[in-house]
Amino acid sequence: MNTQQAKYRKTLPQMGGKLFATDGGLETTLIFHDGIDLPAFAAFDLLKNDAGTAQLRRYYERYAAMARRYQLGFVLEAPTWRANRDWGAKLGYDGTALAAINRKAIALMEEVRAQYESPATPIVISADFGPRGDGYVAANKMSVAEAADYHGEQMRTFVGTSADLASAFTMNYVEEAIGIVNAAIAAQMPVVISFTVETDGCLPSGQSLREAIMETDDATAMYPAYYMINCAHPSHFQHAFANEEVNGWIDRIRGLRANASCKSHAELDESIELDSGNPEELGQQYRDLKSKLRRLAVVGGCCGTDHRHIEAICNAFVSREKQPAQAAI
Numbered sequence: 001m002n003t004q005q006a007k008y009r010k011t012l013p014q015m016g017g018k019l020f021a022t023d024g025g026l027e028t029t030l031i032f033h034d035g036i037d038l039p040a041f042a043a044f045d046l047l048k049n050d051a052g053t054a055q056l057r058r059y060y061e062r063y064a065a066m067a068r069r070y071q072l073g074f075v076l077e078a079p080t081w082r083a084n085r086d087w088g089a090k091l092g093y094d095g096t097a098l099a100a101i102n103r104k105a106i107a108l109m110e111e112v113r114a115q116y117e118s119p120a121t122p123i124v125i126s127a128d129f130g131p132r133g134d135g136y137v138a139a140n141k142m143s144v145a146e147a148a149d150y151h152g153e154q155m156r157t158f159v160g161t162s163a164d165l166a167s168a169f170t171m172n173y174v175e176e177a178i179g180i181v182n183a184a185i186a187a188q189m190p191v192v193i194s195f196t197v198e199t200d201g202c203l204p205s206g207q208s209l210r211e212a213i214m215e216t217d218d219a220t221a222m223y224p225a226y227y228m229i230n231c232a233h234p235s236h237f238q239h240a241f242a243n244e245e246v247n248g249w250i251d252r253i254r255g256l257r258a259n260a261s262c263k264s265h266a267e268l269d270e271s272i273e274l275d276s277g278n279p280e281e282l283g284q285q286y287r288d289l290k291s292k293l294r295r296l297a298v299v300g301g302c303c304g305t306d307h308r309h310i311e312a313i314c315n316a317f318v319s320r321e322k323q324p325a326q327a328a329i
Contacts, residue, residue: 012124012164012165012190012225013073013122013124014073014075014124014254014255014297014298015225015226015254015297017297018072018073018122018297019072019073019297019299019317019318020067020072020073020074020075020124020297020298020299021063021066021067021070021072021073021074021075021298021299021300021310021313021314022063022074022075022076022077022257022298022299022300022310023059023060023063023077023300023301023310024063024300024301024302024305024306024307024309024310025259025260025301025302025303025304025305025306026043026059026077026079027041027043027081027303028274028303028304028305028306029059029306030043030046030055030059032273032274033274033306034055036055039090039091040082040087040090040091041082042082042083042087042091043056043079043081043082044079044080044081044082044083044101044102044105045091045101046079047079047101047104047105047108048101053104053108056079056108057108057111057112060076060108060109060112061112061115061116062307063307063310064076064112064113064115064116064121064123065116066307066310066311066314067116067121067123067314068116068118068120068121069324070314070318070323070324071120071121072121072314072318073121073122073123073124074116074121074122074123074124075123075124075126075298075300076109076112076113076123076124076125076126077126077128077167077300078102078105078106078108078109078125078126078127078128078163079105079128080102080105080127080128080129080154081128081129081130081169081170082130083098083101083102083105083154084098084129084130084132084150084151084153084154085098085132085150085153085154086132086133087130095153098154098157099157102127102154102157102158103157103158103161105127106125106127106158106161106162106163107161107162109125109162109163110125110162113125124164124165125162125163125164125165126163126164126165126166126167126192127154127158127161127163127165127166127167127189128166128167128168128169129151129154129155129166129167129168129169129180130168130169130170131170131171131172131176132147132150132151132176135169135170135172135196135231136170136172136196136204136231136265136266137172137204138172138173138203138204138205138206141173141175141176141205142175142176142179143175143179144175144178144179144182144219145179146179147175147176147177147178147179147180147182147183148179148180148182148183148186149179150179151168151176151179151180151183152183152186152187155180155183155184155186155187155189156187158187158189159187159188159189163189164190165189165190165191165192165225166180166184166187166189166190166191166192167191167192167193167194167228168180168191168192168193168194169194169196169228169230169231169257170194170196170230170231171193171194171195171196171203172195172196172203172204172205173203173204173205173207174203174205174207174211174212174215174216177193177195177212177216178215178216178219178220180193181193181216181219181220181223181224182220184223185220185223190225191223191224191225192224192225192226192227192228192255193216193224193227193228194227194228194229194230194255194257195209195212195213195227195228195229195230196229196230196231196232196265197209197229197232197236197237197240198232198236198264198265199235199236199264200236201236201237201239201240204265208240209229209237209240210240210249213227213249213252213253214249217249217252224252225254226252226253226254226255226295226297227252227253227254227255228253228254228255228256228257228298229253229255229256229257229258230256230257230258230302231257231259231265231302231303232258232259232302233258233259233260233261233262233263233277234258234282234285234286234288234289235262235285236262238285238288238289238292241289241292241293250292250293250294251294251295252295253293253295253296254293254295254296254297254298255296255297255298255299255300256286256289256293256296256298256299256300257299257300257301257302258282258285258286258301258302258305259277259301259302259303259304259305260275260276260277260279260282260301260303260304260305260309261275261276261277261303261304262277263275274304275304276304276305276306276308276309277304277305277309279305279308279309279311279312280312282301282305282309282312282313283309283312283313283314283315283316284316286299286313286316286317287316287317290317299313299314299317300313301313
C-alpha cells in the first residue's frame, strides 16, 4: 500500500465536509446513449479489449472533468458492480480471469485520477460491489456468513490495489449488506453500503430503510463509513424522513445516486425505452433533500441519469458565483 492509499483509507476525503460528485447511470448510458450491447448489464466486460476500455475511459473522464470545473471532489466508482462470481460465470469468466479484470478496472480508475485530480478536486477510487442476484428482487437470500464468504472473494481481490474504499450498491436485503461489511472488516477496507428502495420507501425485502441501516450498524459496530441510497427516485424515499428527527440514522446517510425516472423497479424492468425524467427537477429534488440529509456529501445518479442530470445536481448545490462560466458539456 502506497502513502497516498494509506492516507485515504485512514480518513476518507468525502467525510470532511466538501461536496463530492460521482457519475450517472453507467449501464443505461452505455446501452441507450452509446448503443453498446451489455450482456448481463455488466460494464466490466468492456475491459476485455482496448476499444471497450477506451469507451469506459471516455465515460469517466467526462464526469471527472465536470467535477474539476465545479471544483468539487469526485468519487470514481469502478465498473465492477457485476464483477462477482455468479455474474462473471454467466459471461465466461473463471476466478482467475475475474480477479484480473477487477484489478484492471481499478488500474483504469488510477489513470483517470492521475489526469484529473487537483488540490480543489480530490479524487477517491471506489471498488464497487453489487448484489449476488437481481438488484430489484430480494430472492434466494444468503445468510450473513454466506454473503461474507461470497463477496469476500471480490473484496480480497481489491486488497493491495489503489481502491480507497469498497462500495456496495443496490443492496435489497440486510443480510447481504452485513455480509459485505464483514468481508470489508476482514480485509481492513473502508466500506459504504447503498440500499435501494421501492416506491414505498422500503427495501425490496419489505424492511424499512431506517431498520436496515440500524440493523447493519448494530451488527457491525457501525463499521460502514456511511450509507447511501441508489436506484430509486427521490419521490420514492423522501417521505421516509418526514416524521423523523434530523439526527441518528438519517445522519448516517451521506450519499445519493437516484434514478431519473419515477417508475417502480417492476416498471423499469418492463420498459424498452429509457426514461430520462427531468434533469433540472432532479437537481432541485436533491437540493430539497439536503434539509433532512444534513451529512449529504456524495451526489450522483443511477439508472436513466447521464451528464445532464449530474450537471443539474452540481448547479443546484454550487452557488452561482462559483459555477463555471461554460457549464454545459
